Amino acid sequence: MSINHPSFGKLDDNRIIIFDTTLRDGEQSPGFSMNLTEKIRMAEALTELGVDVMEAGFAIASPGDFESVKAIAESVGQRDDTPVIASLARAGAQDVLRAADALRNAKRKRIHIVIATSDLHMKYKLRLEPDEVIAATVDSIKLARQHADDVEWSAEDATRSDPDFLARCVEAAIKAGATTINLPDTVGYALPEDMERMYAQIRARVPGIETVILSTHNHNDLGMGVANTLAAIRAGARQVETTINGIGERAGNASLEELVMAIRTRQDAMPYANNIQTTHLLRMSRLLATITGFDVQPNKAIVGRNAFAHEAGIHQDGVLKMAATYEIMTPESVGWTKNSLVLGKHSGRAAFRDKLNTLGYKIGDNQLNDAFRRFKDLADRKKVVFDEDVVALVDDEVMRDHERIRFVSLDLHAGSKGPARAELELEIDGKTRSASSEGNGPVDATFAAIQAIFPHTANLVLFSVGAVTEGTDAQAKTTVRLEENGKMVDGQGADADTIVASARAYVHALNKLLVKRLRTEPTALSA
Structure with missing residues (x-):
């Protein structure tokens, strides 16, 4: 089976679209706000990582959010290798038009419309009747299609929605012109079997479902964000919505690095392809941690500092004899390096620049000069300068650019x-x-x-x-x-x-x- 999509053309059934919402859902985490410079820096890194869709923000949320989406659309969104740039909008004309304005100059753009479909949300949050939700869905999608060929519609709290009503909403969204249908587990309530059942029902009951991409967006409140995402893929979803380090509201979202490496490592069970450059994953994780001020926990899968550490004697013995005994992927495949004892007080600018390139940094001459000065000062005080020292030093220097x-x-x-x-x-x-x-x-x-x-x-x-x-x-x-x-x-x-x-x-x-x-x-x- 294949789908013709306005942003991606003909898609084979084994292709997984990676939708990153670090700059939108991720930034909604308490304490995770980013300024414009930091958002553009993240957007450039996400582009190099290979994400297919980048949700740059929620344009109507504030003047700052509008300017961020607009700036990303006009910078990263103009590159030849640009991902689709998306802005979130609620199902109302003002939201849709604000998103369209922010995305105006992007080469590839998507308006992402969301409205709640569960009885709980409709009654207490929206205070709308079911038919009013369907009407708002149709009207907002039709308006969005006047400004973008690529329109995603999300049923907030889909996993707690009445299946019959959810099917009616999805059918109405497709008829109105939506090109991607997203069924989020907004509050992290579902189990994997719930996800498979929901997608199977929608695929069986909704006319025209074969003409759109099904998407999944899962929160981690019960620790099953990645598991539920994998279950949705098995049930037919071909777009996954994730964040770097799994950041996001409350307990966060499905982690991009965990999901991508699960697919890559378990090709026997998940024979799917994506465009992520996995050797950039560690660098991406560290960049986000530096910008937000939140480090990942040591035992975080893939990017935690203990992810490839072995302390137990029996494990060490096995790894020394054959790494595959206790490592299901290589450290290098996600960006870790084995040799970190390279630089010292006698190292010159060329060696320092080469090290930065190896670690994935691309910085201007002024920032390089400042970082090199601090490196030489550090090297005079330390016996050995590790890769981790260079990362901490350069990130500390770069993240202060444009601060008041x-x-x-x-x-x-x-x-x-x-x-x-x-x-x-x-x-x-x-x-x-x-x-x-x-x-x-x-x-x-x-x-x-x-x-x-x-x-x-x-x-x-x-x-x-x-x-x-x-x-x-x-x-x-x-x-x-x-x-x-x-x-x-x-x-x-x-x-x-x-x-x-x-x-x-x-x-x-x-x-x-x-x-x-x-x-x-x-x-x-x-x-």
């Missing part, structure tokens, strides 16, 4: 004989300001100095310190979480000096909070 507040310098006096004192310099909108503050220890004094230079009402709710690598000379990687009026952000910093890393993390969080203040949350936001 910048760390300049810090001098400390601390010890057991009196209060700690911090002498801090920050750059605020291009102007250097300084403050001297005391505190109960060097971290407290440093944060007090930041407060003195840039007064704010945010509360510190989390402060954590970790090491990038092993050893007493390891770089510190710190996380600071700030909360203001219910808005929460995480900032990260890395430096050989733990207190400097802490200051960088606090400043990073403040910058993200400034972005958060500009956002307005839309009503009835859906996934």
